[in-house]
Amino acid sequence: MKKILLALLAATLMGAAATPEYSIDAIRYANAPKISVADMVMGGPKDQNVDAVFVIWLVRGGGKNILFDSGFHRPQWFRYFTVSDYLRPDKAVLLAGVNPEQVTDIVISHAHWDHMGGIDLFPKATVWIQKEEYRYYTTDVWQPGGEHDGIDPEDVRELVRLNTAGRLRLVDGDDVEIMPGIRAYTGARHTYASQYLRIAGSPPFVLASDNLYLYRNLTEHRASATFSEADWPANIKNQERMIELAGSPDRVVPGHDRMQFEKYPVKGRVAKIK
Numbered sequence: 001m002k003k004i005l006l007a008l009l010a011a012t013l014m015g016a017a018a019t020p021e022y023s024i025d026a027i028r029y030a031n032a033p034k035i036s037v038a039d040m041v042m043g044g045p046k047d048q049n050v051d052a053v054f055v056i057w058l059v060r061g062g063g064k065n066i067l068f069d070s071g072f073h074r075p076q077w078f079r080y081f082t083v084s085d086y087l088r089p090d091k092a093v094l095l096a097g098v099n100p101e102q103v104t105d106i107v108i109s110h111a112h113w114d115h116m117g118g119i120d121l122f123p124k125a126t127v128w129i130q131k132e133e134y135r136y137y138t139t140d141v142w143q144p145g146g147e148h149d150g151i152d153p154e155d156v157r158e159l160v161r162l163n164t165a166g167r168l169r170l171v172d173g174d175d176v177e178i179m180p181g182i183r184a185y186t187g188a189r190h191t192y193a194s195q196y197l198r199i200a201g202s203p204p205f206v207l208a209s210d211n212l213y214l215y216r217n218l219t220e221h222r223a224s225a226t227f228s229e230a231d232w233p234a235n236i237k238n239q240e241r242m243i244e245l246a247g248s249p250d251r252v253v254p255g256h257d258r259m260q261f262e263k264y265p266v267k268g269r270v271a272k273i274k
């Protein structure tokens with residue numbers, strides 16, 4: 001009996017060691033002033049604006065410094081979009097106490113310029129992306145009729161280079177544990193195969209990125225912009241799933257909402273989510 005209890009205790013302790021209690025920071029590396037609400041909350045008011053933010057998230061635990069999304073830095077995007085208070089993502093992580101060389105992993109939610117455009121700034125990181133996202137944006141999308149708005153060809157070349165350098169990991173589908181206690185989910189299409197993360201812990205959190213632009217999408221049950229309008233119901237269904245996975249709407253963190261820097265304790269550009 002004693003032996004069984006000891007074995008159970010050992011298994012519990014090993015389990016605890018395998019899933020670290022991660023910390024989560026949101027790092028604001030730029031502002032996106034005056035975005036039309038209708039561009040973020042589908043079916044929302046066209047005559048209302050919202051001051052949005054550009055964010056990368058830093059998840060720390062188990063000896064890893066994991067970024068969820070990587071921001072951007074290529075100059076052309078500053079011409080297409082109004083960006084203010086910009087700090088390059090590899091400088092922004094310093095504010096949370098991490099050197100760019102210390103970033104071990106980058107999980108990319110989707111291939112858009114403001115999420116994948118910083119993968120070349122972190123020289124030691126292994127990059128994670130959905131297998132179908134990788135396949136689609138390195139092949140079909142550049143064929144005649146392909147829809148590649150918001151995808152930077154240079155980012156795609158860097159993605160392929162990382163793969164040939166052995167630094168890319170392809171996540172195969174929905175509900176996949178990619179690191180202890182960190183699971184990737186798909187099920188709606190902000191891009192061809194975008195993903196979001198659940199970070200296990202007490203309590204757990206869901207990092208949604210653009211699969212949920214604003215808190216307002218959750219409360220109004222309206223879709224974020226998606227790959228096609230036909231996908232709006234799937235996006236709304238996934239928002240409900242995010243709430244379930246996080247155990248509370250309060251612990252679902254949207255992609256571009258500046259309220260995450262009001263909701264949690266903030267030091268400069270860094271919000272301590274957990």
Ligand SMILES: [Zn+2]
Nearest residue numbers: 110112190210
């Ligand atoms: Zn996007």
